[in-house]
Amino acid sequence: MSIHTDGTHENIVLAQHVNGRLRAEARMHFARAFLLRAIGAGAFSALAGIGIGAACYGYAYMNQFDSAAEKIASAMQAALSDVTLKTKGEVTLTDNTLKLEGLPAQKANAVPxxxxxxxxxxxxxxxxxxxxxxxxxxxxxxxxxxxxxxxxxxxxxxxxxxxxxxxxxxxxxxxxxxxxxxxxxxxxxxxxxxxxxxxxxxxxxxxxxxxxxxxxx
Known part of the structure; x- marks a missing residue:
């Protein structure tokens, strides 16, 4: 049934009012749906950004420890390559006699x-x-x-x-x-x-x- 039929002026005004209300409600539903889609897209983007940021942070964190471990290993290798082991003791020269701490002194050219x-x-x-x-x-x-x-x-x-x-x-x-x-x-x-x-x-x-x-x- 068409609302544009012959009738009284009140019926025509009522029909136009109902038609405008339906169009307004349709726009509201469309706007609400768009808002929900926008919120969903924003939440997805936020979660994706958080995930990417966490992955980058984890990667940087692991690389930082790997670099630190490599630096420590390199430092230890360099230190061990130049290390000189020394035994505990003291060697002194007194009156042309060689003495070693903890051992009895012997005269030069002495018979053992x-x-x-x-x-x-x-x-x-x-x-x-x-x-x-x-x-x-x-x-x-x-x-x-x-x-x-x-x-x-x-x-x-x-x-x-x-x-x-x-x-x-x-x-x-x-x-x-x-x-x-x-x-x-x-x-x-x-x-x-x-x-x-x-x-x-x-x-x-x-x-x-x-x-x-x-x-x-």
Whole structure:
């Protein structure tokens, strides 16, 4: 039914009023729908921005710690490459004598003396017989395919040897195994008599013996 039909003036005005009200309500519904769509789009954009911002923050946060770890690792590597390990102790020079803290001082060129524990002064046989303690210092000089060995025999608490001997030693491989050849050269700084049936010159070999005082006794 059309509202533009013939009728009274009141009916025409009422029809126009109703038609205008419907159009106004339609505009209101359209505006409300647009507002809701705008709010939804804004909320979506806000949430998307928050998500992107959080992701960027997390990425930057992780990179920051990675960079810090890399810097620490590089610093430690550089420090360890140049590190010098030092032991605890003190080395001082006093009156041309080298001393190490915690060790007894020794005179220059002094003969090494065993400690009490090394000498075993408390060791006794089952028979309880008196025990004489001595020790030997060896000086070795390479010679040809062997070596010339000088032995210094010391008594406990004495600085000069009571006996010295010198010999030539050489090892050779034989079919039955390794054999050691030993030729006595001198005793107490004096060359032993030259054997008649020997091609070895004891005097030449004995010149390489190392005596305690640097000369014959």
């Amino acid at each position: 003396t065993p400690t009490k524990a090394q000498l075993g002064t408390d060791a006794v046989p089952a028979s309880q017989a008196p025990v004489n303690t001595t020790f030997t210092v060896f000086k070795q000089v390479p010679y040809l395919d062997g070596q010339i060995v000088t032995g210094w025999n010391f008594k406990a608490n004495e600085e000069r040897p009571f006996q010295q001997y010198c010999y030539f030693s050489r090892r050779s491989n034989e079919t039955k195994g390794q054999v050691e050849i030993k030729i006595d050269l001198a005793m107490d700084g004096k060359t032993l008599p030259q054997p008649q049936k020997s091609d070895v010159n004891l005097g030449i070999l004995a010149s390489n013996c190392v005596w305690h005082d640097g000369k014959t006794l």
